[in-house]
Amino acid sequence: MAKANPLQEQLLKAGLVKKSKVAEVAHAQNKARQGKGPATPNEIQLDAERARAEKAERDRALSAERKAQARNAELRAQARQIIEDRKVPRAGESEYRFTADGAIRTVLVNDDLRKKLSAGALVIVRLDERFELLPRAAAEKVRERDASMIVLDHGQEPGSEPAATTSEDDAYYAQFKVPDDLVW
Template identity: 40%
Template sequence: MSSLQDQLLKAGLVDTKKAKQTKKEKAKQAKVQKRSKQPSVDETKLAAQQARQEKIERDRKLNAERNAAAQEKAIQAQIKQLITLNRQAKQGDTAYNFTDGSTVKSLYASAQQVEQLSRGLLAVVRLDEQYELVPAIIAEKIADRDATVVVSQASKSADTLDEDDPYADYVIPDDLMW
């Protein structure tokens, strides 16, 4: 079996003078390495190792981005499933006004649902471009996953009266609409 140098000589790609010079340089490097007892740095091996490390790092970053996108997609699917399985039917003629960002929106629901919305038992959530009513427990689960989906939820406050309330003696009529 002939060496690569012999093959290049036979093919005429390298002349004998250049081959001898390369052989001498190689022997000289080996001799210097033996004397110095310090490992010589091979630039090609170092460059290859550095390129391999960079590729591993790029692959790691790409995998992290893919995993994050898949996780976000799974969370959105969970939110959609929670809303579609637990939404309440919006049948009624009583308007419930709420804010979505900086705009005021209206939702028509039954009087009982409007009361539950104001007491914090129901919440308004956004599903695609529509608004749905879901129980407060489900709204909390949705808010744990993505708080921007829950549009309006009143705080669950007990109907306790403040001791210092100057209007405590005045009764608010039931038929009063704000």
């Protein structure tokens, strides 16, 4: 038999317990120590683990959102830099009108710039509160980074137009000739 603890020895000497009872209790205690498996988690531990998992998920989502915002800010800054570097100097006294944000806006251009805008070789982009002219290649780079900066682009693919006209409409409007020098 293993060495009993001092309290058990005192109880045996006093005759208050039998040797068989002490051995039985020691055996039960030993068995209880050996047979212990992982403790079942209680309700508080489960709640704490659930809260940790939810917090980790919120932190991941918040981190992803911050990264997306940082990426958008970086792309916007790149687009601004492209506009600043590649803008076409405006010259002329002729007004070129276009719509932006539901209002009619005006930029001053010469005849050469007007032809390039109409042909789609130049694009109008917004930079803060002003509008700039960009060559098509630079405008495509801006569109890749932030398409909302493009205000007017006559050179877009035909499939990207908002509404395609029907041949019936074309036939009707063909009877009204528009002069080539019309400026609105």
